[in-house]
Amino acid sequence: MIRLYLFLSGAARAGRDHQLRPGERVFVSAREYEELQRLRAFERRVHRIKDLPPEIAEAIQGAKMNPAHDHLNSLLDESQK
Numbered sequence: 001m002i003r004l005y006l007f008l009s010g011a012a013r014a015g016r017d018h019q020l021r022p023g024e025r026v027f028v029s030a031r032e033y034e035e036l037q038r039l040r041a042f043e044r045r046v047h048r049i050k051d052l053p054p055e056i057a058e059a060i061q062g063a064k065m066n067p068a069h070d071h072l073n074s075l076l077d078e079s080q081k
Helices: 002-014 030-041 054-061 067-079
Strands: none
Touching: none
């Protein structure tokens, strides 16, 4: 995953359309590597409903939408007609 991302970011920067070959390595700057690490920290965590940890289930049940987004409810109502 890291190698593919690093390769794609380098190829996109150079304007190339190229596939990563098995074992092919691409070197990037320390800044780009840090950015990848930052993005990977936000990776989605997936749980099956039956395996959902209790603290996550409670957090979902107790979640409240920010009132600043109430105007979006009308969009949902219109799409369900």
